[in-house]
Amino acid sequence: MSTSPATGPLTVGIGGFGAIGQKVAAALDSGSIEGLKLVAVSARDADKARANMAGFQTEVPVVSLGELADRADVVVECAPASVFAEVAVPAVERGRIFLPISVGALLRHDELVDRARRTGARIVVPTGALIGLDAVRAAAEGEISEVRLVTRKPPGGLAGAPYLVENNISVEGLNTAKKVFDGSARDGAAGFPANVNVAAALSLAGIGADATKLEIWADPQVTRNTHTITVEADSARFTMTIENVPTEENPKTGKITALSIIATLRRLGAPMTAGT
Ligand SMILES: NC(=O)C1=CN([C@@H]2O[C@H](COP(=O)(O)OP(=O)(O)OC[C@H]3O[C@@H](n4cnc5c(N)ncnc54)[C@H](OP(=O)(O)O)[C@@H]3O)[C@@H](O)[C@H]2O)C=CC1
Ligand SMILES: O=C([O-])CC(=O)C(=O)O
Incomplete structure (x- = not known):
């Protein structure tokens, strides 16, 4: 269940549980990101995702991409670009904070920015694998x-x-x-x-x-x-x-990408942030 930042932690749902999603989920599960709490993840293979959560302090439900927005204040997209709309559209329609990492797909769905203006959603694009x-x-x-x-x-x-x-x-x-x-x-x-x-x-x-x-x-x-x-x-x-440095799980994806999302999430709950 989602809670407002005034009364409790911001709840987070992660769409995609691969090279990036697992690292971001593990950081949230460890409790090291102040003010944020993992509540759900999404994957194509739910059994594999549950197995990959075996070492977590708290297992969370594996739900469809569309359901994440029902459960979380913050929806992180880290799935293939082909399923971008399945997670992005409900997140924006429900006025959530939406962090996309398949950013090329956001370019093809720029109507979401207009929708966000109307629904109160915020689309926050992490720097990802880039610099500067x-x-x-x-x-x-x-x-x-x-x-x-x-x-x-x-x-x-x-x-x-x-x-x-x-x-x-x-x-x-x-x-x-x-x-x-x-x-x-x-x-x-x-x-x-x-x-x-x-x-x-x-x-x-x-x-x-x-x-x-x-x-x-x-x-x-x-x-x-x-x-x-x-x-x-x-x-x-x-x-x-x-x-x-490539990740072991997906050599196309640099290790810094998940860290960039973690750093972006940390800003959402932090009493102080540095950098533009
Ligand atoms: N902005 C940036 O700088 C960067 C962006 N990226 C992008 O980030 C995205 C994720 O990358 P990465 O983590 O390496 O990818 P992975 O292939 O490692 O993981 C993708 C995840 O998405 C899940 N998934 C696939 N289809 C569905 C579906 N229909 N419903 C729910 N989950 C689904 C997969 O599930 P399952 O595990 O069951 O197969 C898997 O867990 C890619 O689009 C990539 O291009 C990557 C690097 C840098
Ligand atoms: O450098 C990386 O890790 C991945 C990358 O270029 C991208 O997806 O834009």
């Missing part, structure tokens, strides 16, 4: 002339992306880096729905999905997903790079 969105948001309060993201991934992490399949681009047997996409964050997020959520998050923090430039490289020299952002603004110029 605090500085991008601050710069966006002034004038930004350019935002560019260059993403380099091990070729295997990109294989099967719809853009590669549709354009007959092979990433097999590469000896040198190959640029496989050069365009807008919006087109990149559509063509690589499981690979460049970071580009979507960057565009939402800055100058939008059409103006944000994106290059994607299949690079046999990298073992980590590597993202470099460059921003040119009237307040500052900056370039930052992050090299993400």
Whole structure:
């Protein structure tokens, strides 16, 4: 049952119990996030999810993605992009705090932002596997002339992306880096729905999905997903790079992603926060 922040902890439901969801759930279960309490999770295979909760202090019910919004004040989405709407729409319609991590899918459902305005929901996009969105948001309060993201991934992490399949681009047997996409964050997020959520998050923090430039490289020299952002603004110029250690459970997903969600949740319940 959900409770208001004035009378008790904010209740949290987690949609998706894989590489990201399990780490976020474990942090909540450990009681280390002040003012927040795990109340439900969702997974495709409920028995597997219950087995993965065996070491938890408190087992919570495994429910459908749509039910999370009935049970929790805060709904965290960390499922495949293909089921994004199943968790996002009820969360926004019920006026919950909604944390999406399949951010590319949010670009394809931008009507949710308008709905949130009407229902009182808040959509809070974590930085995820990227870096520097605090500085991008601050710069966006002034004038930004350019935002560019260059993403380099091990070729295997990109294989099967719809853009590669549709354009007959092979990433097999590469000896040198190959640029496989050069365009807008919006087109990149559509063509690589499981690979460049970071580009979507960057565009939402800055100058939008059409103006944000994106290059994607299949690079046999990298073992980590590597993202470099460059921003040119009237307040500052900056370039930052992050090299993400892959999770064991899903090598496409960097370890820092779950930590970013945990840090975002911590802000919701904290008496003091630091950073923009
Ligand atoms: N914003 C960012 O920076 C980043 C975003 N991501 C994105 O985060 C998302 C999650 O990534 P990750 O945790 O690695 O993925 P995983 O594949 O490890 O986990 C996905 C989870 O979703 C569950 N799931 C699938 N279908 C359903 C359904 N119909 N109902 C309920 N649960 C379902 C799966 O259930 P089961 O376990 O039973 O199969 C699984 O637990 C992806 O979209 C990924 O692209 C990833 C990295 C960075
Ligand atoms: O770097 C990562 O861990 C994952 C990633 O690029 C994304 O999904 O945007």
